[in-house]
Each structure stands twice: as structure tokens, then as C-alpha cells.
Amino acid sequence: xxxLQETLMAQxxxxxxxxxxxxxxxxxxxxxxxxxDQCIGGARGIKAMLWETSxxxxxxxxxxxxxxxxxxxxxLPTYSGVKGDGEPLxxxxxxxxxxxxxxxxxxVDSLTAELHSRAELPAHVIPLLNSLPKDMHxxxxxxxxxxxxxxxxxxxxxxxxxxxxxxxxxxxxxxxxSVIAKLPEIAxxxxxxxxxxxxxxxxxxxxxxxxxxxxxxxDNPSFxxxxxxxxxxxxxHEGGNASAHTTHxxxxxxxxPYISYAAGLNALxxxxxxxxxxxxxxxxxxxxxxxxAEGKAVNEETITEFAWETLNAKKVIPGYGHAVLRKTDPRYxxxxxxxxxxxxxxxxxxxxxxxxxxxPGILKEHGxxxxxxxxxxxxxxxxxxxxxxxxxQYYTVLFGVSRAVGGLCQLYWDRALGLPLERxxxxxxxxxxxxxxx
Ligand code: AMX
Numbered sequence: 116x117x118x119l120q121e122t123l124m125a126q127x128x129x130x131x132x133x134x135x136x137x138x139x140x141x142x143x144x145x146x147x148x149x150x151x152d153q154c155i156g157g158a159r160g161i162k163a164m165l166w167e168t169s170x171x172x173x174x175x176x177x178x179x180x181x182x183x184x185x186x187x188x189x190x191l192p193t194y195s196g197v198k199g200d201g202e203p204l205x206x207x208x209x210x211x212x213x214x215x216x217x218x219x220x221x222x223v224d225s226l227t228a229e230l231h232s233r234a235e236l237p238a239h240v241i242p243l244l245n246s247l248p249k250d251m252h253x254x255x256x257x258x259x260x261x262x263x264x265x266x267x268x269x270x271x272x273x274x275x276x277x278x279x280x281x282x283x284x285x286x287x288x289x290x291x292x293s294v295i296a297k298l299p300e301i302a303x304x305x306x307x308x309x310x311x312x313x314x315x316x317x318x319x320x321x322x323x324x325x326x327x328x329x330x331x332x333x334d335n336p337s338f339x340x341x342x343x344x345x346x347x348x349x350x351x352h353e354g355g356n357a358s359a360h361t362t363h364x365x366x367x368x369x370x371x372p373y374i375s376y377a378a379g380l381n382a383l384x385x386x387x388x389x390x391x392x393x394x395x396x397x398x399x400x401x402x403x404x405x406x407x408a409e410g411k412a413v414n415e416e417t418i419t420e421f422a423w424e425t426l427n428a429k430k431v432i433p434g435y436g437h438a439v440l441r442k443t444d445p446r447y448x449x450x451x452x453x454x455x456x457x458x459x460x461x462x463x464x465x466x467x468x469x470x471x472x473x474x475p476g477i478l479k480e481h482g483x484x485x486x487x488x489x490x491x492x493x494x495x496x497x498x499x500x501x502x503x504x505x506x507x508q509y510y511t512v513l514f515g516v517s518r519a520v521g522g523l524c525q526l527y528w529d530r531a532l533g534l535p536l537e538r539x540x541x542x543x544x545x546x547x548x549x550x551x552x553x
Contacts, residue, residue, distance in 0.1 A: 119210060120288065177445065196220050264373055271373075284531035352521070359379065362379035363526065375522075
């Protein structure tokens with residue numbers, strides 16, 4: 116079996132040469148222009164970042180190394196070992212994102228074993244997590260837990276010892292695999308501490324996602340499958356999203372992967388980004404509470420009424436809209452398909468379906484949003500809720516376990532390709548005015 120490390124080391128010289136050639140021969144080729152709108156409008160659409168692992172098309176949605184979500188479901192190794200039988204393993208996607216190759220089941224199994232072997236948390240981290248107040252947001256706890264694991268960074272040590280920069284990526288790879296390996300237990304400790312008895316049980320005979328489910332306290336093969344799907348689809352969404360971009364930016368200063376991704380987690384914790392999945396459930400529960408109290412059914416009419424109340428209060432409809440996408444998110448669609456297969460009669464799933472029927476029309480009528488369709492966060496919560504995972508304040512932590520894979524695979528290539536410190540130019544309002552008054 117060719118290992119992940121061997122596969123990567125064989126690819127690096129060719130990729131380095133290719134990028135050097137592109138830069139040398141075509142470095143001055145113009146690929147875009149920047150308007151004042153873009154400069155003050157959150158840099159939407161400005162092409163200014165290299166991203167190897169995935170690409171987002173506004174109409175079609177995400178492709179991981181060229182593969183759509185249905186492609187991944189068809190070709191990546193699954194738990195049963197039979198392609199297409201069940202959801203892809205997270206380890207399969209990790210391999211794909213890092214190497215751009217579809218791994219064999221044997222390769223994926225070796226990666227599972229490697230991740231399990233790197234999972235142990237440093238001794239100071241568990242007492243630290245146990246000491247945190249139960250009402251501290253789970254994402255804050257998650258960020259603290261990962262930052263505290265930084266004592267294990269082999270990259271930070273190697274840098275300190277003065278290794279040449281051409282070798283950085285080898286140490287970064289070590290850290291990346293260790294971070295991905297350690298996140299589930301940090302996440303599980305937080306979940307068990309905040310909502311249960313603090314006890315975390317492992318089962319390392321299972322894959323990464325299955326073992327994570329056991330650590331959270333769930334023992335249901337159907338929930339394992341949901342977690343595999345969930346962890347795969349949230350990994351990567353090209354480079355410009357706030358969590359991936361933050362990881363890349365912080366990593367560009369040669370901060371190690373532990374603290375680079377902890378920074379990414381803090382970006383994910385914002386309500387316009389990863390926290391939206393918790394906000395969706397909160398919105399649905401508020402809607403149900405209101406109409407239950409009024410003795411009214413939740414249907415197209417009452418959802419429409421509630422949506423307008425939200426919009427008129429100048430709040431966003433969580434789970435709808437996107438900075439890049441202009442169609443229904445394929446990550447929404449695959450979760451909907453999962454629900455149709457595993458829980459077609461679930462009450463909350465039906466509410467989500469009804470919201471999907473009316474919301475694009477409402478948002479079009481509202482007339483502001485560039486994209487009136489649902490994104491990934493609009494569906495994930497109800498699937499978890501179905502299995503009794505109702506602690507929605509925690510949902511973004513699951514997103515954070517997954518997003519590590521995309522952000523950190525790219526971070527490997529950032530260092531392997533020797534990408535520089537990121538430092539875009541800012542401009543003053545006076546300078547912008549001077550441009551239009553010329
Ligand atoms: N409900 C109400 N208003 C919305 C809206 C929504 N779901 N989505 C966008 N708008 C508003 C914006 O706030 C903006 O209003 P403004 O002109 O008064 O400032 C206007 O429509 C134009 O915004 P846009 O160009 O359509 O979106 P954007 O690129 O600026 O922002 C996003 C994208 C995701 C932040 C936005 O659609 C939003 O706030 N959605 C709800 C939160 C959410 O679901 N976030 C999760 C996204 C996926 C993820 O990262 N996990």
C-alpha cells in the first residue's frame with residue numbers, strides 16, 4: 116500500500132515546478148480588475164487567492180478536486196467497502212483533497228489507523244476543557260481546546276530548531292494529520308461536559324466518523340452514516356470563505372497548523388458563517404413555539420408570516436443566501452436526499468421542506484438578496500435533531516471538525532508550494548475619492 120506521505124512526496128517537486136513555470140512565464144498576465152464596490156464590499160468576486168483543493172461554481176456548487184458531491188458518493192471508499200453503498204468515508208475525502216487521487220479502501224483503512232494513532236490529547240488539555248464554564252459557547256471551548264494542543268506542534272519546534280524552509284511542508288503535514296486526529300475527542304469532551312456526564316467512550320475499531328459518533332454517545336449505524344455525509348460535505352468550499360481564508364491567512368505567517376486552524380474556528384463561529392446552522396434550528400423552534408401558542412399549524416401561510424416578521428425586523432433568514440452560490444446548494448440537496456431516504460416522515464424535515472417551497476419566493480419579493488436559495492446550514496440541523504441530537508448551540512462544532520480537513524489540506528500545499536505571507540493592499544476613502552475625481 117502506498118502511504119499518504121509517499122503519495123504526496125512524489126507529487127511535490129512536479130507541482131512546485133509547474134507553479135514556478137506559471138509564475139515565471141505568465142506572472143504579469145491580467146486575470147481581473149477591481150471595482151470600488153468590490154473594495155468596500157467584502158472583496159466579493161476578486162480573484163486573489165490560489166486554492167488547490169476545491170472550486171465553487173455559482174450555479175453548480177462545490178467540486179472537490181474536480182468531483183461533485185454525487186461523484187464523490189459514487190467513487191470514494193465507504194464503510195462497507197463497496198463503492199456507492201453508503202456515504203464516503205471522511206478519510207477518503209481527506210486523501211482526495213490532499214493528493215487529488217481517489218484512494219483505495221486499503222489506503223483509506225491505513226489512514227484511519229494513522230489518525231487513530233495520532234488522536235491522543237496532551238495531558239493538560241482534558242483538565243483544561245473540564246474547567247471551562249458549561250455556559251461558555253461550545254465553539255469558544257473548541258477553539259481553546261485546539262489552541263491548547265499547540266504544545267504538540269512539530270512544525271513550531273522544527274522552525275525553532277532552524278530547519279530549511281524547503282522542508283517546512285513535511286512538518287506541517289505531521290501537524291495537519293495530528294490536528295484532524297485530535298479534533299473529534301476535543302469536540303466530544305465539550306459535548307459530553309456541557310450536555311451529559313462528561314464521559315467519552317471510544318471505539319477505534321470504527322472509522323473516524325463512527326468513532327466520533329461513539330465518543331459523542333451515539334450508537335446507531337444510520338447516525339454514523341449521517342455523520343460521514345455531514346463531515347464530508349462541510350470539509351471545503353474553496354478558499355474565500357471566512358474559515359478557510361482565515362486558516363490560510365494565519366498560516367501564511369508561518370503560525371503552525373494548530374493555531375492557524377483555531378483562528379479558522381473563530382471565523383466559523385460567526386452567525387453569517389458556520390453559526391448559521393444553529394440559527395436555523397433556533398429560527399424553526401421560535402416559529403413552532405409562536406404558532407403552537409397561537410394554536411395555528413406550521414404551514415406555507417404561517418411560515419410566510421414568520422419570514423416577513425424576521426425580514427421586517429431587519430434580520431436575516433438563516434440558512435438562505437450565499438456570497439458565491441446562485442442556485443440551491445448541492446450540499447443542501449444531498450442532505451435532503453438523505454432525509455428522503457432515512458426519515459421521510461420526520462416532522463421537522465417536513466417543516467424544512469415547506470420552508471424550501473416558500474422562502475425563495477419571499478426573498479425574491481424582498482428584493483435584496485443576490486441568492487434566494489438555501490445553503491448547507493438550512494438542512495443540517497434537522498437531520499441531527501431527528502436522531503435526538505437537539506443541542507443546536509453545539510452544531511457548529513461538528514462543522515468545525517469537518518472544515519479542518521479542507522482548510523488544513525490546503526495549508527499543506529501552501530507550505531509545499533512555498534506560498535508567501537498574505538498581505539493585500541488596503542486603501543483609504545480619500546484615495547478612492549481621488550480615483551473618481553481624476
Ligand atoms: N435573509 C435576509 N437578508 C439577506 C439574506 C437572508 N438570508 N441574505 C442576504 N441578505 C441581504 C444582505 O444582508 C444584504 O443586505 P444589505 O444590502 O442591507 O446589507 C443584501 O441581502 C445583499 O446581500 P447578498 O449579496 O445577497 O449576500 P452577501 O454575499 O453579502 O452575504 C450571506 C452572504 C451568506 C452572509 C447572506 O446571504 C446571509 O446573511 N445569509 C444568512 C446567514 C447564513 O445562512 N449564513 C450561512 C452561509 C453559508 C455558510 O457560510 N455556512
